[in-house]
Amino acid sequence: MKYLIVGLGNIGPEYADTRHNIGFMVLDELAKQEGAKFYSMRLAYYTEVSFKGRTLCLIKPTTYMNLSGKALNHWMKDLKIPVENVLVIVDDIALPLGTLRLKPKGSAAGHNGLKNIEATLGHNNYARLRFGVSDNFPKGRQVDYVLNSFDEDEKPELPALIDRSIEMIKGFATIGTELTMTRFNK
8 A cells, every 4th residue: 555645845045944944844754754755846945755555656846835736746657655544744824832643634725735635636535634733923923923843842842742653644544534633633
């Protein structure tokens, strides 16, 4: 069984550890833990890891956030992975830092990466792991906020949250969305 795990983010050093790149950060850590290395491929950095008889195909789109659907669509078709085996990891300002939510489907909630995926697929019936980055910004400063690094007091929390996200990805691929939601969504 193959699963497509899509970490959303933007390429380039200026975006490296920003809130908007938490999808990249989660997949980087998963690859590191499994001893896998990303390779620059068509529309994405790509690697595979095996877990309990499943192949997790990890992509970090190189299309920039607003065209994430293009990369997702290409790899879904190329690897012949059905949409029910696709999981998108995304930052979410509507959730406080420390909140992780797995959802089987849902709205883009104003997130440009999700909006583009929805437009490309023609629906929103794909799983997403929403990683709360909180909304600690003045009105109208959302873009600056998500394109900035985590605050110094937030950084110590990240490793445990990233590890928990990895557990949720593995759960999605083995026990499915519903059981993983029951176990991890709080």
